[in-house]
Amino acid sequence: MEWLKLMWEDYRKYCLLVLCGVICLIGFVTQKKVAQPAAQTQMDASFSTGKRAKPTQASASSKLMYVDVKGAVNRPGVYALKSGLRIQDALTKAGGVNANADINHVNMAQQVNDQQVVYVPVKGEVTTPIGSSAAQGDSTTDTSGPIVNLNTATKEQLMEITGVGDKKADMILQYRQEHGQFKSVDDLKDVSGFGDKSVANIKDQLAV
Template sequence: MQQLSELWIKYRIQVLMIVIAAVVGGYWILNKNNNDALISNTNAVLTSSETGSSLTSTTTMKGTVAIDIKGAVKMPGVYELKADDRVNEALKAAGGPLPNADLRQVNLAKQLTDQQMIYIPLQGETPVVSSSTEPSAANNENDSDSSAKINLNTATKEQLCQITGISDKKADLILQYRQEHGQFKSVDELKEINGFGEKTVAKLKDHLSI
């Protein structure tokens, strides 16, 4: 017993240092493992969040379509709608049809596609009928290679703009006049629209029909 006491007195400092080192080392190892686990969990959460955001963004981009609706509607223009919407939703977005719109010619149940152009015709409008004709002298003088006349009462803005002498602005004026006054009775009725003089209308007769 006396020997143990002597050994303790002689080596107590070394023993205490070993115990302290063991405690500190154990604490450091335990704390490091906890930190590694915390960092791992944080990275997992961030990765999951980024993936979710990416999927949400992709879903949002793919979930809409841009359509261009024209003709006998209250507010024609370009609208962004859901990808699974139908023509009926596009018609509602444009403020609804005009009183003289002919919805019998429109498939309201058709699903929308991106960059789709929808035309709502007026009552009495018929599909554009193209008939081949020989180029006239007036056509040659105006460098026009059009070989078919376009129906003034059913033509879209894109079709009107293909005709020499009709700009984007004039095409809009024609469509506006048609919506407000109904079908044209003759090509000469274009003279009622500002910007269409007698000479201009005379040249357009080679390209337009009723």
Template sequence: MDKYLEDIKNLVLEYKAKLIIIGLGIIFLVSGYMFLTKSNENQTTDVKQKISSPKEVIKSKEEKQTKASIDEQIYVDVKGAVLNPGIYAANKMMRSSDLIKMAGGFNQNADSNHVNLAKKVNDQEILYVPYNGEVSGLPDVNLKTSENVESASDTPSSQPNQTSKTNINSADLTKLQSINGVGQKKAEKIIDYRNQNGLFKTVDDLKNVPGFGQKTVETLKASLAV
């Protein structure tokens, strides 16, 4: 009887050891499977985060370009009928309206109808605000957008030899500087003369402007009008 009980005890111990080994093996396999599954999920998440849609890439590029435009400092010379003319620091995202505000806004004699307030400003640009009665038609510069300016510079004129007279009563600062021999200072003197004495009656009245002698006026006469 004792021997029989001893055999049963040994049998139980033998199977118990095997069951423990089998159980440990199952636990090891389950743990390994869970570890591999978790690792694959993490890798998939990382790949999804790294792969961006085309729209996201474009948006990111545009945001970088916008930030670069804001960070890049430019300088604009604001002249004419504003309260505080001068050179102002700006950025390429600003528009004419922003620079005019920086210059104190329009003065009471400003002709705001001839200024494109929505135009983006460029480095070294002259933003000129005309006085009332100074411009009779559409201005040559202020109403153009930067795209118009680039297009005009890229497209050759169909009549390169054609010349037109410059009206010294209506030309703005930039147009006056296009006259042969007239720089920024002389152009400003012409505008100052108009503001103080009214419009020119004849081209010969240009002799009354400091810096314009009789010989100079005679030379320019063929290309000027009033």
């Protein structure tokens, strides 16, 4: 037994070092196993969040509006435009304006809206500038009602004119189909149901 005691005295330091090493190794392995699932969970959450956000961003940027471009342009028609674009972009889609266009009556910087009609007048044609406060029915500049373009207005827009109901709106649309565009507001007198007095009463609400 004496020799065992002597051996323990000689190798005690080494045994303690080995024991400490084993304890440290066990602690390191245990900590790594605990940390790995947490890191994986964080990566999964980040990936999942990024994956959901991507379609939302794509959906917002791909929203389209449809604009009807008419008048003195090279290719009149309905065009799809991305949200936030301007009337200038709509005219570019339509091949630009032609040589007869009067661009002084067009606000190129105005943003387009879905289902909007963009009408470019010819030189010498009397009209309300596109994008102006009057064209948008600004009450500070026009107290009699919104300005309605006889050449581009829909039936619903025509019925906003004072004294124009369902039947008279249909007569205006029929006149446009049979005779083409109105050259002046006074041409409205040629439409059945309108006379000198009735046209004079609503003249400040009209444009061509």
